[in-house]
Amino acid sequence: MTMAVTAGRTGRTAISPRAAVLAYLAVAGVVFLLMMLLGLTMRLAQAQWIDVPPNFFYVVMTMHGAGMVGIAGLSSAAVMWHFVRRHDPVSTAVFLTNLVFFLIGAVLILGAGFIGGFGAAWTFLFPLPAHSGGLWSVNAAASYLIGLIFIGVGFLLLHLDIARGILSKYHGLGAALGVKQAFGLAPAEAGPPPAVTASTMALIANILGIVVGAAVLVISLVNLYVPSFTFNTLAAKNLIYYFGHTFINVTIYMAVIAVYEILPVYSHRKWKTNWAFYLAWVLSTVFVLTVYTHHLLMDFAMPTWTLVAGQVISWLSGLPVLLVTAFGTLTVVYRSGLRWNPAAALVFLGVAGWAIGVIPAIADGTIAVNSVMHNTQWVPGHFHTYLLLGMVAMVLGFMTYLTNPQPRYGFAWLGYWLYLVGGVIFVIAFLLAGAASVPRRYAVHVAQWLPYDRIGSIGAALAIAGVLILVVRFFVGMRTAVLAEDPIG
Amino acid sequence: MSTRRLLIAACGFWLVLWLPPARSALESDMALHMALQMPLLIVLGVLLAAAARHDEPRWLASADWLGIPGIVAVVLGTSFWMLPLALDQAIADFRFDLVKFLTLPILVGMPLGLSWRRMPPLGRAFIWANFIPKLGAVGGLYLGAPTRLCAYYRIDQQELAGWTLIAVAIALGITWFIAAFIGWTPSCAQQASRHSAEGAGRQRAFGGASAA
Amino acid sequence: MTRSFPVLLALVLATGIAALSFETDGFRVVTSAGARQLSVERAPQIVPNAGLIDQDGTPFTLGAYRGRAVLVDFIYTRCPTICGVLGDDFAHVLQAIAPRQSGAPVDLLSISFDPTDGRQALRLYGERFGAKAPCWRIAAPADAQTRAALLRSFGVVVIPDGMGGFTHNDAVYVIDARGRLARILDRDAPGQLVSAALKVAAP
Numbered sequence: 001m002t003m004a005v006t007a008g009r010t011g012r013t014a015i016s017p018r019a020a021v022l023a024y025l026a027v028a029g030v031v032f033l034l035m036m037l038l039g040l041t042m043r044l045a046q047a048q049w050i051d052v053p054p055n056f057f058y059v060v061m062t063m064h065g066a067g068m069v070g071i072a073g074l075s076s077a078a079v080m081w082h083f084v085r086r087h088d089p090v091s092t093a094v095f096l097t098n099l100v101f102f103l104i105g106a107v108l109i110l111g112a113g114f115i116g117g118f119g120a121a122w123t124f125l126f127p128l129p130a131h132s133g134g135l136w137s138v139n140a141a142a143s144y145l146i147g148l149i150f151i152g153v154g155f156l157l158l159h160l161d162i163a164r165g166i167l168s169k170y171h172g173l174g175a176a177l178g179v180k181q182a183f184g185l186a187p188a189e190a191g192p193p194p195a196v197t198a199s200t201m202a203l204i205a206n207i208l209g210i211v212v213g214a215a216v217l218v219i220s221l222v223n224l225y226v227p228s229f230t231f232n233t234l235a236a237k238n239l240i241y242y243f244g245h246t247f248i249n250v251t252i253y254m255a256v257i258a259v260y261e262i263l264p265v266y267s268h269r270k271w272k273t274n275w276a277f278y279l280a281w282v283l284s285t286v287f288v289l290t291v292y293t294h295h296l297l298m299d300f301a302m303p304t305w306t307l308v309a310g311q312v313i314s315w316l317s318g319l320p321v322l323l324v325t326a327f328g329t330l331t332v333v334y335r336s337g338l339r340w341n342p343a344a345a346l347v348f349l350g351v352a353g354w355a356i357g358v359i360p361a362i363a364d365g366t367i368a369v370n371s372v373m374h375n376t377q378w379v380p381g382h383f384h385t386y387l388l389l390g391m392v393a394m395v396l397g398f399m400t401y402l403t404n405p406q407p408r409y410g411f412a413w414l415g416y417w418l419y420l421v422g423g424v425i426f427v428i429a430f431l432l433a434g435a436a437s438v439p440r441r442y443a444v445h446v447a448q449w450l451p452y453d454r455i456g457s458i459g460a461a462l463a464i465a466g467v468l469i470l471v472v473r474f475f476v477g478m479r480t481a482v483l484a485e486d487p488i489g
Numbered sequence: 490m491s492t493r494r495l496l497i498a499a500c501g502f503w504l505v506l507w508l509p510p511a512r513s514a515l516e517s518d519m520a521l522h523m524a525l526q527m528p529l530l531i532v533l534g535v536l537l538a539a540a541a542r543h544d545e546p547r548w549l550a551s552a553d554w555l556g557i558p559g560i561v562a563v564v565l566g567t568s569f570w571m572l573p574l575a576l577d578q579a580i581a582d583f584r585f586d587l588v589k590f591l592t593l594p595i596l597v598g599m600p601l602g603l604s605w606r607r608m609p610p611l612g613r614a615f616i617w618a619n620f621i622p623k624l625g626a627v628g629g630l631y632l633g634a635p636t637r638l639c640a641y642y643r644i645d646q647q648e649l650a651g652w653t654l655i656a657v658a659i660a661l662g663i664t665w666f667i668a669a670f671i672g673w674t675p676s677c678a679q680q681a682s683r684h685s686a687e688g689a690g691r692q693r694a695f696g697g698a699s700a701a
Numbered sequence: 702m703t704r705s706f707p708v709l710l711a712l713v714l715a716t717g718i719a720a721l722s723f724e725t726d727g728f729r730v731v732t733s734a735g736a737r738q739l740s741v742e743r744a745p746q747i748v749p750n751a752g753l754i755d756q757d758g759t760p761f762t763l764g765a766y767r768g769r770a771v772l773v774d775f776i777y778t779r780c781p782t783i784c785g786v787l788g789d790d791f792a793h794v795l796q797a798i799a800p801r802q803s804g805a806p807v808d809l810l811s812i813s814f815d816p817t818d819g820r821q822a823l824r825l826y827g828e829r830f831g832a833k834a835p836c837w838r839i840a841a842p843a844d845a846q847t848r849a850a851l852l853r854s855f856g857v858v859v860i861p862d863g864m865g866g867f868t869h870n871d872a873v874y875v876i877d878a879r880g881r882l883a884r885i886l887d888r889d890a891p892g893q894l895v896s897a898a899l900k901v902a903a904p
């Protein structure tokens with residue numbers, strides 16, 4: 001791995017911020033590919049093209065889930081950090097500490113799965129880790145939970161440091177979010193840059209999410225070793241989804257900064273912020289912190305009002321930021337004379353994938369639909385739409401943008417189209433299967449479901465080939481990218 | 490307040506807490522014991538630290554780098570006195586209780602008061618973000634425990650203590666969040682200017698690509 | 702950072718961890734009940750030769766059990782909850798050892814810590830569970846001083862439950878044939894109680 005190592009003023013050697021971002025993205029490229037291969041393994045197993053023992057299927061499912069959520073967080077944090085650094089003083093040392101903690105956590109989690117056989121799904125729903133039915137040991141479950149704690153501590157430090165940096169420039173997180181601008185109390189022109197607003201929202205949500213997650217992780221760990229210490233399972237599920245929902249949801253809000261920063265570079269237009277932009281981010285901050293109950297729509301023991309709130313908020317949740325982003329994207333791009341290149345196309349695709357992925361999400365957030373659809377492949381269909389074709393597209397766009405100094409795009413365009421076509425086939429196979437009531441999380445599928453699984457497998461394989469090309473291209477370009485400046489329009 | 494008066498006030502405060510009416514009243518209930526008496530003893534130590542600040546030996550000020558040893562003492566000390574076993578022993582034996590009355594102000598409160606000022610904002614925030622869920626988790630475990638954890642407290646007192654800890658955790662979390670949201674810190678402006686200067690210096694030190 | 706920083710940090714860490722480790726017996730116990738259980742298991746403890754009076758009004762001493770194992774629990778007869786469970790446990794133990802009644806050198810003893818429990822109350826409690834002296838005595842300490850000494854040596858804490866009754870330890874204490882407190886067991890596992898008692902019954 002190439003890193004720009006420069007001797008600092010104090011005589012210590014230090015890694016440049018740009019090299020640190022590239023290190024994040026290098027890890028992200030590798031982990032994305034490995035986790036996608038695990039995903040393909042599951043689809044191939046369901047398609048009955050390869051033989052995977054059911055026990056191992058659930059290990060693979062757990063590793064794919066935990067790995068993807070973790071790397072989604074890590075890669076979108078790299079996007080956020082890279083751009084927020086232009087506006088606020090943040091620490092490279094803390095940024096790298098997060099990467100180290102992430103890698104330690106990843107080793108613990110992979111060990112828990114592939115050595116210890118841990119397969120309780122990435123959501124580690126209490127008290128499942130402690131009730132393995134002999135499939136994994138207490139230590140394997142503990143290794144998984146401690147791995148998550150490591151990753152959580154790293155992200156906590158990173159977000160707290162960004163908060164510190166932001167607070168050194170703004171009088172409170174509210175000011176950095178643009179609350180005054182949102183309500184017309186201050187001129188929008190004087191508002192914080194989009195990267196700062198988005199980072200503020202992300203750090204508020206993630207710090208609260210991680211604090212809640214830490215509490216339930218500690219409780220789960222104690223329960224593993226002292227089983228007589230129990231905890232209310234419904235309360236635990238609430239805490240876990242508060243943390244899990246927030247963490248994965250925020251990845252898109254961190255990655256979207258790439259859209260705000262990259263498209264204007266190529267279209268030579270500034271991303272204009274207005275009161276609606278700030279209001280959207282303020283509202284989405286509130287929604288992302290309150291919407292998690294839509295994960296519990298099938299828990300009849302939950303108080304009804306929480307479920308109603310879950311439905312209503314999940315209809316609204318993504319919309320404000322999505323609308324201002326989609327609208328902003330169009331105004332930045334429309335008739336700008338933008339010459340399309342893979343980086344711009346990828347972030348543009350990211351906005352489209354996010355917008356389209358919200359539609360099945362809203363369907364699933366509706367109680368009447370949820371009660372018949374939530375345990376079908378509709379759900380992986382919806383979240384793969386906005387994660388694979390939304391969040392991942394933005395990160396791939398960012399990777400391409402950083403390593404893209406010359407317009408020799410042929411290879412990258414091939415990767416782009418393979419990824420897009422394969423990704424679309426893959427998510428449509430999930431959604432159609434969901435509409436046909438094919439259950440999710442089944443290791444073994446009946447004959448009637450195989451067509452969906454096989455089409456999905458082909459789509460997944462194509463998408464992986466595309467991502468492989470884009471990642472290889474990133475690694476090739478990294479050597480020069482580390483010393484370069486961002487392309488500036 | 491002068492150092493001398495602060496010292497006298499702290500000693501008086503300590504004596505009031507130690508003498509039987511207050512001591513037995515505050516120790517008669519688990520929630521009062523954990524969420525009132527112990528925090529008061531820690532606050533007492535913080536007051537002592539404020540009084541002793543100018544007399545702090547120089548070696549201590551330099552050895553307590555970024556306040557790390559001090560805050561480690563705080564974490565270990567509070568962990569010790571959160572053990573149900575330690576609560577029981579404090580009630581059963583007044584000598585053990587005296588240990589509590591001495592260690593909480595001197596080995597927890599004073600380090601807290603002295604080291605907190607030395608900690609960088611990131612360190613302080615990290616301590617908050619760890620303390621809040623730890624408090625909540627301990628509260629949750631008290632609620633879920635199948636049996637009594639302390640021989641001297643009834644199960645309903647244990648439950649109340651659990652809810653109290655959870656409530657304190659939530660209250661601290663909300664306060665912390667609101668303070669950060671509206672930008673309220675005791676010495677906000679002064680800190681902000683200091684750290685933006687530091688941040689800029691650090692960026693230069695890392696020799697990174699210049700900010701756009 | 703000065704060179705004294707790592708020294709101070711190491712000192713703080715070592716002291717703190719040593720204190721925590723000492724208090725929790727090497728991070729094995731967090732409650733006083735657990736601590737007592739572990740220390741008794743490691744080294745059986747002498748209990749006082751206390752004088753008691755059973756449900757028939759017969760005085761006896763703990764020392765009289767020498768050569769036999771005794772399962773002891775602490776109750777009060779008005780107890781609406783846990784003491785009933787303890788009584789059931791002992792009834793099960795009695796059933797289990799009944800076939801070898803003469804052969805099994807194990808006795809049962811329920812000690813009331815409630816000063817208001819008279820002979821009549823003790824007898825009624827015994828009848829509820831089929832207790833008969835001498836193999837299962839329901840007994841009260843001879844005087845207040847003995848009661849305090851007994852509770853202290855067994856590590857039993859009795860506090861008012863706020864509803865006119867008491868909250869108290871609900872463990873079962875095993876005294877071995879040499880008259881020492883040898884084990885402290887959780888209730889609700891009569892089988893385990895029997896085997897533990899038989900194990901320490903041989904002198």
